[in-house]
Amino acid sequence: MSMLLYLIRVDERTLHSCLEDSSHLEAMLDREELLDRMIDIDKAWDGILFLLTGSSIAGCTEHPMSRIFFSGQAVDERQDFGYGPAHYLRPQQVAELQAMLAAIEPAALQARFSPALMTEEEVYPGWDSDDEADGLIEAFRDVQGFYAAAAARDEAIISLLV
Numbered sequence: 001m002s003m004l005l006y007l008i009r010v011d012e013r014t015l016h017s018c019l020e021d022s023s024h025l026e027a028m029l030d031r032e033e034l035l036d037r038m039i040d041i042d043k044a045w046d047g048i049l050f051l052l053t054g055s056s057i058a059g060c061t062e063h064p065m066s067r068i069f070f071s072g073q074a075v076d077e078r079q080d081f082g083y084g085p086a087h088y089l090r091p092q093q094v095a096e097l098q099a100m101l102a103a104i105e106p107a108a109l110q111a112r113f114s115p116a117l118m119t120e121e122e123v124y125p126g127w128d129s130d131d132e133a134d135g136l137i138e139a140f141r142d143v144q145g146f147y148a149a150a151a152a153r154d155e156a157i158i159s160l161l162v
Helices: 012-020 023-029 032-037 045-053 064-068 091-102 106-112 115-120 130-152
Strands: 005-010 038-042 087-089 156-161
Touching: 005 012, 005 032, 005 130, 012 023, 012 087, 012 156, 032 038, 038 045, 038 130, 045 064, 045 106, 045 130, 064 091, 087 091, 091 130, 091 156, 106 130, 130 156
Parallel strands: none
Antiparallel strands: 005 038, 005 156, 087 156
């Protein structure tokens, strides 16, 4: 079974609606127009967190960059999308994280890629070779662009691990 991460850009009104009634989030996920406001990080999320923080999700929950995927703010603690509830960031929080992400050069992250260390740290889903670095850096660039778009539009972000 895979753990896939999705990020969704929403306006503040939609976020508020989901926070008031989390069934709105479930209904929203079924709409095709959502695809223009969503990215699939696939299984790269823990690798990205490792490159940003030096640890897998198990060890970086206090690091500010862990919030890009797991804000610690649940839409509804009782709602489970497979690996827990959806998390959210308000537009101001998105803007703060976007500023931090924009300052990171992908080449600096590439230098931190170490399959041996990532295996030792049990970074999901497991990293076997240096050849996987390019895909992970590309996924990071997608996250940078996604946050930039959300910040430019003053949008919130909802994340789901399914």
